[in-house]
Amino acid sequence: MASHTALRDREMTYRLIISQLFYDGYSNLAVQLSNVIKAQPACPPSDRLIGIVKLGLEAEGNKREDTTISCVAPGTGLDLEFETEVQRISSEVATYETCYVTSHKGPCRSATYHPSGQVVATGSEDSSIKVLDVERMLAKSLDNIDPNEREAHPVIRTLYDHSEEVSTLQFHPTSPLLFSGSFDCTIKVFEYTKPSVKRSSKCIQEAFAVKSISLHPSGDYMLAGTEHPTIRLYDATTFQCYSTSSALDQHRGPITEVKFSPKGNLFATASMDGDIKVWDGVSGRCVSTFKSAHDSVPVSSVQFSRNSKYILSSGLDSVVRLWELSTSRLLIAYTGAGTTGRQECHTNATFNHTEDFALFPDEQSRSLCSWDARNADRQRLLATGHAQPVRVVCHSPTGPALMTCSDDHRARFWYRNADI
Structure with a gap:
């Protein structure tokens, strides 16, 4: 079952690459890759791969930021002009x-x-x-x-x-x-x-x-x-x-x-x-x-x-x-x-x-x-x-x-x- 899922994911990846190549104007490369993997049905031009990569990079960046020390102090700091009852956000x-x-x-x-x-x-x-x-x-x-x-x-x-x-x-x-x-x-x-x-x-x-x-x-x-x-x-x-x-x-x-x-x-x-x-x-x-x-x-x-x-x-x-x-x-x-x-x-x-x-x-x-x-x-x-x-x-x-x-x-x- 696991191997079948991996094959399906790999096939989907190749199809996304072929569609992106067609979309970007690299028709010869897209046709060659399509023939190698025997893509059926034919892959239409699409830029879906760029969107997926962008989301993945953003998720990776957020994960990396979560593991580092924050370089920005929390809160807005001292401002007596607008403050009346302020809840402290730090420990003494x-x-x-x-x-x-x-x-x-x-x-x-x-x-x-x-x-x-x-x-x-x-x-x-x-x-x-x-x-x-x-x-x-x-x-x-x-x-x-x-x-x-x-x-x-x-x-x-x-x-x-x-x-x-x-x-x-x-x-x-x-x-x-x-x-x-x-x-x-x-x-x-x-x-x-x-x-x-x-x-x-x-x-x-x-x-x-x-x-x-x-x-x-x-x-x-x-x-x-x-x-x-x-x-x-x-x-x-x-x-x-x-x-x-x-x-x-x-x-x-x-x-x-x-x-x-x-x-x-x-x-x-x-x-x-x-x-x-x-x-x-x-x-x-x-x-x-x-x-x-x-x-x-x-x-x-x-x-x-x-x-x-x-x-x-x-x-x-x-x-x-x-x-x-x-x-x-x-x-x-x-x-x-x-x-x-x-x-x-x-x-x-x-x-x-x-x-x-x-x-x-x-x-x-x-x-x-x-x-x-x-x-x-x-x-x-x-x-x-x-x-x-x-x-x-x-x-x-x-x-x-x-x-x-x-x-x-x-x-x-x-x-x-x-x-x-």
Whole structure:
């Protein structure tokens, strides 16, 4: 019975091929094939085969997509203009568990996720950079990797080309490149997908220690913030440098962070002078300044919301603040992280992947604080297990995962435990 069905299917396939050949004008080939298989009755011209192949390819593509990690965060993100009662779609970070720990030889001071969420990089005061595969870290936590199998190790690259602390990292959005900035006054570019590459392929020599870099969503331009008040804008291909012609637009102190908006039409900067500035991404002119944004203490970090309507900031006052760009006003203050007063170390605040929560580490307790991003309700703390203060919190852009980097030399990879 099975062999009879196979013969029938094969005959139908040949008949479809013959009909397609007739339809496309290859009559001689169609006749030859028809004579070989003795097609009865004769096959009329038809393009049915193309339709069947198209449907099959679409089904195959859908199946392949189902087995890969999603590169798009769920939900619409934070939008207080239209939201009243919003159902959260993500779990709070207190349900995350440590899946993998990697160690540097010095304090871990920087981290960044690839936009796909599949790769993460960490940088250290020891001048090294590690690139880690997210799926391998998850598999390692489930003991699905042979410890003797080098190819399956979560750390896929260790890069050395800086001489001082690696202070900032960012992946190129479309090319397999990793950009790094350092206290050695350089910005370097690594082709991290090449196994033999441990040194950078390109280098920018700056005049001051590099504190922060940010790539335009297109990958064509790069912002750089240094120990100097002036913002640098580079062509990411030619490395030609630009800066605004107006000295009055610039900060009055060293830059602590620079950040392009998701749309690339704006960028924001934070400074030791206590101000946050918002800049036009085309003209390079300052369009708004939040004076003394954190009660006159230095501002540590700035981050745009997904829709570019808001900026999330943190400062040495241990308070996280949400600013509305259209009105240039403070909307929400997330308090309770600085239980013993102002902090000593610069640490960033960030959203989770759905922007349901705002995250910030408590310097003294070394716990990760979390608030409902819409109403500032405190959530349960996540005990990070670090022995020293957490200097960087980096949440995955696509799923319930994050990295915490600490002065204890360790970077911890966290993932949501669905059983809690």
